[in-house]
Amino acid sequence: xxxxxxxxxxxxxxxxxxxxxxxEAAVDAAVDIFYRKVLSxxxxxxxxxxxxxxxxxxxQKSFLTMAFGGPHNYTGxxxxxxxxxxxxxxxxxxxxxxxxxxxxxxxxxxxxxxDLIAQAAAIAESTRNDVLGR
Amino acid sequence: MTHIKYKTDSFPLGENQSVLDCLTGxxxxxxxSCRSGAxxxxxxxxxxGTPPEEAQRGLKDSLKLQNYFLACVCHPRExxxxxxxxxxxxxxVPATVRGLKLLNDEIMQVxxxxxxxxxxxxxxxxxxxxxxxxxxxxxxxSVPEEDEDIHLHVRRLPQGRVSGWVHDELRTGKTVQxxxxxxxxxxxxxxxxxxxxxxxxxxxxxxxxGIIRDALRQGHSGPIRLFHGSRDRRGLYLMxxxxxxxxxxxxxxxxRCLSGPDVPHGxxxxxxxxVALQEQPDLKSWRIFLCGHPDMVNAAKRKAFLAGAxxxxxxxxxxxxxxxx
Ligand SMILES: Cc1cc2nc3c(=O)[nH]c(=O)nc-3n(C[C@H](O)[C@H](O)[C@H](O)COP(=O)(O)OP(=O)(O)OC[C@H]3O[C@@H](n4cnc5c(N)ncnc54)[C@H](O)[C@@H]3O)c2cc1C
Ligand code: FES
Numbered sequence: 001x002x003x004x005x006x007x008x009x010x011x012x013x014x015x016x017x018x019x020x021x022x023x024e025a026a027v028d029a030a031v032d033i034f035y036r037k038v039l040s041x042x043x044x045x046x047x048x049x050x051x052x053x054x055x056x057x058x059x060q061k062s063f064l065t066m067a068f069g070g071p072h073n074y075t076g077x078x079x080x081x082x083x084x085x086x087x088x089x090x091x092x093x094x095x096x097x098x099x100x101x102x103x104x105x106x107x108x109x110x111x112x113x114x115d116l117i118a119q120a121a122a123i124a125e126s127t128r129n130d131v132l133g134r
Numbered sequence: 135m136t137h138i139k140y141k142t143d144s145f146p147l148g149e150n151q152s153v154l155d156c157l158t159g160x161x162x163x164x165x166x167s168c169r170s171g172a173x174x175x176x177x178x179x180x181x182x183g184t185p186p187e188e189a190q191r192g193l194k195d196s197l198k199l200q201n202y203f204l205a206c207v208c209h210p211r212e213x214x215x216x217x218x219x220x221x222x223x224x225x226x227v228p229a230t231v232r233g234l235k236l237l238n239d240e241i242m243q244v245x246x247x248x249x250x251x252x253x254x255x256x257x258x259x260x261x262x263x264x265x266x267x268x269x270x271x272x273x274x275x276s277v278p279e280e281d282e283d284i285h286l287h288v289r290r291l292p293q294g295r296v297s298g299w300v301h302d303e304l305r306t307g308k309t310v311q312x313x314x315x316x317x318x319x320x321x322x323x324x325x326x327x328x329x330x331x332x333x334x335x336x337x338x339x340x341x342x343x344g345i346i347r348d349a350l351r352q353g354h355s356g357p358i359r360l361f362h363g364s365r366d367r368r369g370l371y372l373m374x375x376x377x378x379x380x381x382x383x384x385x386x387x388x389x390r391c392l393s394g395p396d397v398p399h400g401x402x403x404x405x406x407x408x409v410a411l412q413e414q415p416d417l418k419s420w421r422i423f424l425c426g427h428p429d430m431v432n433a434a435k436r437k438a439f440l441a442g443a444x445x446x447x448x449x450x451x452x453x454x455x456x457x458x459x
Binding site: 040053054057 | 440
């Protein structure tokens with residue numbers, strides 16, 4: 001495959017995940033459910049103490065947009081920078097796993113088919129090393 | 135290094151420094167209050183360069199397009215040439231004080247008649263200026279369709295520069311400067327059957343009183359529940375007016391909450407947001423309004439969200455007071 005075609009293929013498969021999930025409307029439906037799960041999860045909610053909820057909800061929305069294969073402009077560097085202060089507070093694999101669990105549970109609650117949940121999970125999973133600063 | 139140009143001076147911006155700190159550090163009289171992007175007192179305009187998006191959060195689109203920004207949360211990565219909003223549309227307008235009335239020991243109702251019409255929604259706030267460089271935000275308790283003038287409830291804070299001036303020096307007939315309105319804590323018509331939960335502490339009742347009357351006037355038919363809190367009875371006010379509304383509208387009810395040790399019959403004991411969430415533990419599909427003490431607003435926001443309210447249905451104004459003197 002030429003590079004151009006590779007890019008098209010990437011776009012199409014990812015576009016189609018975002019489209020299959022329902023695009024921005026799906027993200028909007030998911031964001032409250034996901035954020036509520038995260039805030040109620042005693043394994044990770046200490047990382048969200050004292051932060052501004054509106055700003056935080058906006059960040060959850062861009063995270064979900066990315067995981068759903070939608071348009072975003074995160075780079076690995078942004079991920080590192082954005083989480084460095086949390087890594088200093090002890091953010092590790094177990095916390096990342098908890099977020100992954102909440103993501104899957106949110107999509108299950110919205111009756112997303114398992115194969116699409118797995119695709120979204122794979123995208124989110126691909127950020128693990130950047131998020132954990134490795 | 136980034137530079138901020140104001141009039142003929144150019145100042146280097148320190149790392150992590152806000153444009154506000156940079157300018158006031160060099161003696162430029164930029165008014166400010168909350169230092170957290172909430173009150174819009176520190177509004178400025180970039181006359182060259184583009185202010186970062188996060189410094190424009192909460193501003194009207196018309197202001198964003200004209201490169202207005204909030205100096206206290208502005209950390210530009212490029213040079214900016216900036217000006218205070220003075221000789222254009224964002225300039226303050228004069229208003230005549232038409233009345234002053236103590237609503238309780240510490241809260242003064244200020245009735246203002248602006249010299250040029252100010253279009254507002256009840257629950258928004260205006261900035262009231264004691265001097266050009268000293269202004270504070272106060273929420274609007276009046277309803278334009280029912281009240282001729284703009285009503286504010288100003289709570290006296292110890293050594294409060296603006297609230298103290300309102301209580302001790304302001305007189306009926308005087309002219310003051312106001313700017314605004316701003317803020318998005320108001321009633322939007324639609325979904326008339328939705329439940330509305332309103333929680334306020336102290337003068338946080340001001341916007342809620344406007345919002346409630348606005349919603350009732352527009353035929354809101356779902357339950358409207360107000361929880362007003364204070365430490366003791368002296369901190370409550372407008373009890374007569376609110377009880378009149380309770381009698382007039384079957385869908386409105388009002389709970390007076392006292393967080394202090396003395397709770398007479400007819401009052402609920404506890405902090406307003408705790409009482410509200412006990413009485414209304416499931417907030418799925420409710421619309422929430424939170425105004426007053428920042429700690430209450432932040433705690434209640436989280437609790438309301440965890441109780442099922444959607445983020446986009448939570449409207450809040452934390453009455454942030456600058457901690458610097
Ligand atoms: C969006 C918004 C809407 C607002 N609406 C209203 C309103 O409707 N009514 C209203 O009364 N205020 C309202 N405020 C607060 C108001 O803008 C001023 O911050 C307040 O009046 C204090 O200003 P000041 O100049 O009197 O006090 P300042 O001169 O700024 O000083 C206040 C001093 O009091 C101290 N202090 C802070 N909080 C307390 C406290 N709870 N008890 C005792 N001391 C304290 C501070 O440390 C500070 O030193 C609102 C604020 C915002 C951001
Ligand atoms: S918004 Fe800047 S001081 Fe309040």
